[in-house]
């Protein structure tokens with residue numbers, strides 16, 4: 575039977591650079607990850623494509639997915655729903671591939687209940703003022719929404735101790751290298767545990 579893939583969960587406040595770091599990570603030839611596309615009721619930003627960045631749904635459609643147990647986790651964040659379709663995650667892990675979730679903290683805590691063996695990484699900003707600068711620089715949100723997201727950021731930062739690793743996103747390339755090192759180390763650890771277990775069974 576094929577070994578199950580590793581589930582990797584990346585969280586961090588809005589504007590910290592999750593999307594940017596993830597894209598850098600996915601362009602690296604020496605690490606193969608499968609991105610789980612989330613469902614959201616948020617309106618698409620300019621340039622976002624349905625089925626690539628998110629599956630964009632109405633609130634009714636989203637609530638139906640909740641009722642039909644189609645989501646591994648979901649949360650309401652700054653007035654919109656976000657959730658992870660469970661089928662893709664389950665199927666891909668079973669194929670032995672690593673799955674990468676980029677989700678906020680409430681959802682991450684729900685994932686931990688279902689997949690305690692997943693790897694939880696929190697991407698942290700160098701400072702709150704740098705975080706504000708990055709959200710403003712991106713220019714996708716109004717002043718009101720920036721304020722709400724910064725408020726949510728403060729609550730999210732309080733949750734970082736619940737993660738296995740905290741990675742600072744001071745520079746994109748460095749953050750990307752750190753995450754890569756964590757994933758590779760976790761693979762080695764799992765391999766060692768599996769081998770020890772196998773040996774133990776051989777002896778008995």
Ligand SMILES: Nc1nc2c(ncn2[C@@H]2O[C@H](COP(=O)(O)OP(=O)(O)O)[C@@H](O)[C@H]2O)c(=O)[nH]1
Nearest residue numbers: 588589612648649651656657658676677678681
């Ligand atoms: N719980 C949960 N959060 C998600 C999911 N997809 C995205 N998010 C998070 O929702 C928050 C808002 O996402 P978005 O509106 O795209 O803003 P951005 O992170 O500032 O680009 C971010 O923290 C995302 O990581 C999901 O499927 N479930």
Ligand SMILES: Nc1ncnc2c1ncn2[C@@H]1O[C@H](COP(=O)(O)OP(=O)(O)O)[C@@H](O)[C@H]1O
Nearest residue numbers: 588589590591592593594708712743744745746
């Ligand atoms: N290490 C970094 N240094 C400076 N700017 C960054 C860094 N990482 C990301 N950014 C910029 O910050 C803004 C928010 O990044 P984004 O990836 O959209 O964040 P998130 O997905 O966490 O909301 C973007 O304009 C991005 O180019």
